[in-house]
Amino acid sequence: MAVRKIEHVGIMVTNMERSVAFYRDVIGLEPLGTLDHGNGTIKLAFLGFPGAKETQVELIEGYDGTLAEEGKVHHIAFTVDDLDAELARIEKHDVKFIDPDVTTLPNGARYRFFYGPDGEWIEFFQPA
Incomplete structure (x- = not known):
């Protein structure tokens, strides 16, 4: 390929x-x-x-700002080793979280979304 x-x-x-x-x-x-x-x-x-x-x-x-017709990206996700530790670290940077809590998927993977400086959605993702 x-x-x-x-x-x-x-x-x-x-x-x-x-x-x-x-x-x-x-x-x-x-x-x-x-x-x-x-x-x-x-x-x-x-x-x-x-x-x-x-x-x-x-x-x-x-x-x-009129570029939206070229396409939209829902979010960008970054893999982290320890979601709780990373969330505690970025809270010190006054980030605004999108979801109220960490989401845990049925397979055990966990994630949480927060905003970037221009409102872009960012996800920290911890695999199962």
């Missing part, structure tokens, strides 16, 4: 510095670099997991 992996997930943001800080400090991603798109308007930032050079998240600043 020619398709091997997800290259990245692009997230539209309104303030690049704020969003880079959020994904660095709250999620734990490392900034890998930035790039001007070349059209004079759009700026890109690439972030990945510590020790990995592959891009996992691409932040996109400069769209006018």
Whole structure:
């Protein structure tokens, strides 16, 4: 098969510095670099997991907000080893949780959603 992996997930943001800080400090991603798109308007930032050079998240600043017709992403999920510990850690960053409690699936996997700086939905997911 020619398709091997997800290259990245692009997230539209309104303030690049704020969003880079959020994904660095709250999620734990490392900034890998930035790039001007070349059209004079759009700026890109690439972030990945510590020790990995592959891009996992691409932040996109400069769209006018009318891009919704190109597609919508319901949420981005990050696997964590210890959901309770991670939730306690990010509470110190004053994140706003979407669901009132942790959800446990019938197979024992657990997750909880919270908002990113532009209202994007983020999930921390602990496999069974």
